[in-house]
Structure formats: structure tokens, C-alpha cells
Amino acid sequence: MERRTFLQASALSTGLAVAGAPLASAASPSAASPLRVQILLYEGVEELDSIAPYDVLSIAATMGGAIRTTLVSTDKPTMVTASRGLRIEVPRGWSPQDADVLIVPGGMRHDQPGSGMHRLLADKAFIRRLADVEAIMVGVCTGVMALSAAGFTRGRPATTHSDSKAALAAQGAKVVNARVVDDGDLVTCGGITSGLDGAVWLVERFLGAKFANQVETVLEYERRGTVWRNS
Numbered sequence: 001m002e003r004r005t006f007l008q009a010s011a012l013s014t015g016l017a018v019a020g021a022p023l024a025s026a027a028s029p030s031a032a033s034p035l036r037v038q039i040l041l042y043e044g045v046e047e048l049d050s051i052a053p054y055d056v057l058s059i060a061a062t063m064g065g066a067i068r069t070t071l072v073s074t075d076k077p078t079m080v081t082a083s084r085g086l087r088i089e090v091p092r093g094w095s096p097q098d099a100d101v102l103i104v105p106g107g108m109r110h111d112q113p114g115s116g117m118h119r120l121l122a123d124k125a126f127i128r129r130l131a132d133v134e135a136i137m138v139g140v141c142t143g144v145m146a147l148s149a150a151g152f153t154r155g156r157p158a159t160t161h162s163d164s165k166a167a168l169a170a171q172g173a174k175v176v177n178a179r180v181v182d183d184g185d186l187v188t189c190g191g192i193t194s195g196l197d198g199a200v201w202l203v204e205r206f207l208g209a210k211f212a213n214q215v216e217t218v219l220e221y222e223r224r225g226t227v228w229r230n231s
Contacts, residue, residue: 028206029066035206037069038099038135040143041090042107044116047082049105049140049195056199060215065207074126083108083116096133101202104130105195106141110164117142121149138187138202140195147188148173157183157230161191179225197223 029035039054050071057069073080076093096102107116120126131150139147144160145168147153154172159165159181169175179194180187180201189198200223204212216222 031066034061034066034068035101036099037067037101037103037202038072038094038096039069039103039105040074040094041071041080041082041088041105042074042116042120043080044107044119045080045082045088046106046108046116046141046192047084047086048192049107049143050082050088050103052193052195053103053105053138053140053199053202056196056203056215056219059218060203060207060211063211063214063218065203065211065215067203067206074120074123094129096129096135099133099135101138102133102135103138103140104143104146106139106143106145106161106192108142110142110145110167117145120146136185136187138189138198140189140198141191144168144188147186152186153188156186157181157228158186158188159190159194159228160188163191176228178228179223180227182227183230196221197225197227201227 037057039050041050054069057067061067070092071090072092072094073090074094078090080088080090082088107120109115110117110121112118127149137147137152141161142164144158145164148168148171157176158173159176159178160168165175179190179197189195200212200216203215
């Protein structure tokens with residue numbers, strides 16, 4: 001069985017695990033086989049939605065956590081301009097087969113013409129490619145609306161930015177008012193700063209609560225609210 005299959009099988013059973021415990025050893029990342037995380041960047045992406053998870057996961061890696069995080073674009077290596085004007089170099093094009101976890105950040109309001117997320121949703125070829133991804137999907141803020149468009153949230157518990165929750169529900173998700181919602185192979189986060197909580201939760205889920213607390217100490221950040229888990 002491929003490593004990604006192990007990850008997904010364990011992901012689907014996390015609700016039955018003790019809160020804060022790492023995944024079963026068969027799926028646990030190791031130095032030889034680290035958790036491969038891709039963060040998808042695109043024109044108009046929200047800065048904190050993307051950079052906060054990258055920082056959290058990179059700090060975890062420098063502390064010895066078996067995580068490898070890569071910024072990827074929807075197409076090829078490029079430079080993107082984020083929603084507030086920050087220019088970000090993206091070193092790799094998107095390669096879904098090389099990811100165990102794909103994080104899709106938001107890009108302002110999904111229904112605001114000209115916003116990054118609005119333009120991303122208009123890229124139907126991208127949405128079709130997204131729908132075929134087999135990695136654990138993580139949406140931050142309005143990035144969840146891209147996952148919704150690809151069919152990942154239909155009939156499942158999920159959250160997003162408060163301004164988009166009604167639209168997410170209208171598209172078939174079971175909206176949960178939580179900072180982070182973990183439904184196994186689908187993890188969704190609320191607005192903007194919730195990406196910090198979501199990334200620390202990923203550290204806890206894959207590397208354990210003790211390690212996640214150590215990462216929080218380095219960040220000098222304490223998570224807010226709760227993680228809703230389907231159990």
C-alpha cells in the first residue's frame with residue numbers, strides 16, 4: 001500500500017483516536033519519509049492565509065519535525081502578487097502527486113469580482129484538476145470555497161471565513177462554527193488567522209500534542225477556540 005494511502009486511511013480514522021495523539025506508526029512521518037505539504041499560491045492570495053501556515057510548518061521542521069513544506073503555484077514557477085501587494089516568489093509548479101497534504105489559502109471574498117479567489121474559481125481547468133487530488137485537503141479562509149467548488153465539502157462538516165459561511169452552506173457543506181474543523185481527509189479553517197491554528201493542529205495531528213506545544217512556545221502563540229473533530 002502506498003504511503004499516501006496509509007495517510008488517508010489513518011486520516012479517516014482520526015476521530016476515533018485519543019485527542020492530541022499522533023497518527024498510527026504506519027502513517028507517522030519520519031526523517032526518511034517526511035510529511036509532504038504543498039501550499040498553493042496564486043495571484044491575489046491572502047498573505048497571512050498562506051505565509052502563517054508556511055511559517056508554522058517550517059518552524060516545526062527546523063525543530064526536528066518530519067515535515068517538508070513547499071510553496072507551489074497553479075502552473076509553473078512564478079512570482080505572485082498577494083492581496084495586499086506583497087510579492088512572493090513561488091519556486092515550483094503544482095504537482096499534486098508529490099503532496100500528502102495540500103493547503104489552499106484564501107484570496108479575499110470569493111464573490112468579489114477581481115479578487116484572487118474569484119479569479120481562481122473562474123479557472124475551471126484548475127478546479128477540475130483540484131477535484132482529482134488525493135491528498136489530505138486543507139482550506140484556509142475563503143480557500144475553502146475552492147475546495148467546495150471542487151466538491152470536497154458537499155455533505156461534510158466544514159468552516160470558512162464568517163462572510164462566506166452562508167455561501168458554503170448553500171453549496172452543501174454542513175457548516176460548523178469552529179476555528180478548525182477536522183473531518184479526516186478534509187481540514188478547514190475559519191478566517192485569516194485561523195490558518196495559524198490549523199497549521200499547529202496539523203503538527204499536533206501528525207507529530208503529537210507535546211511537539212505542537214513546543215512549536216507554540218517558539219511562536220509565542222496560543223491557539224484560540226477548539227478543533228472540531230468528527231468522532
